[in-house]
Amino acid sequence: MIHQEIANYRLASQKLLKQNQNTPQEIVQHLGAIQAQDYAMAKWAIGSRCNATEKEIEEAINSGKIIRTHILRPTWHFVSADDIYWMLDLSRAQVKRLFTSSARQHGYDEKKLDQVNSSIEKLLSGNNHLTRDEIMQELNIKKASGDLSPVIIMMNAELEGLVCNGKMKGKQISYALLEERVSKPKTTLTKEEALAKLAKRYFESHGPATLLDFSWWSGFPPTAARLAINTIESELYSIEIDNQKYWFGTNFTEVDNFCESVHFLPAFDEILISYKTREASILLEHQSKAFTNNGIFKPIILENGKVIGTWKRTIKKDHAKIETQFFSDLDENKKSTLFKAIKPFENYLETKISIK
Incomplete structure (x- = not known):
């Protein structure tokens, strides 16, 4: 293996190089955790690695097989229900340290957060799934510009293992009691x-x-x-x-160094965001076009493991519109070949796609 081959080997590790029959939950469990603050794109991060449609992935999330919560770093991740408790126990303290100061500035010490958690537990008990706004309304916490109280309260409740995502309410994400979605394991890890x-x-x-x-x-x-x-x-x-x-x-399979592959991957995909340095997949001169210094990642187009451009999608009534922006000029024949790789996204959405 040489440095130039690393990107291709990572495609294989991340289950992007070959088709597989894994379920959405198995994909999430394989990766450990998938960054998921961009909910729609995070679902495609799963879908791009298996044959499931968006509806099937949504069902896995709604049923509690896949959990969306704050874990590892101070952002949302998808994790498998089988991993949620040990991973929360492991990362809780380090994530909480990062927002403790902000919580205190808003008047929330540990005692007050515990009191709020008790109220939230009563609100959600009995599989009562509520959105954040509904919870804040019940807690009599009014919206105010610059007030991070709702964020602090719900992130703390997630990290304490009290709540996680509930079933979708239309297009809104709800919260539910974690123990009502996933039973606690009988054994724990050090x-x-x-x-x-x-x-x-x-x-x-x-x-x-x-x-x-x-x-x-x-x-x-x-x-x-x-x-x-x-x-x-x-x-x-x-x-x-x-x-x-x-x-x-050690279960790593040798891959063809010249295996041709093209992928339209979502914003914040693990293929880029999960590495400290990303030169194996994207040239330094192009990195500012794919992600910003403050951590905003765009959807990317990969050819043979290398980022060659970005894309965005707009969902219309009867189709999805895809617009592309390549880092270098490409002729129409080359674009036509690359555009064939959008077919998995079309199958995932179960709608027609127009692309340019």
């Missing part, structure tokens, strides 16, 4: 066991990747990441390229 499990899951599904890549993705500092890797070192393969060690799973 922090060391959980971090080692998370590291193994990451390198098997995202490798080849570095220690700093795992540290970034997991939210844990490099010292903790190193300890986790030391624990599972015998369960991984590694390779050193340009004095940098890359780790990957």
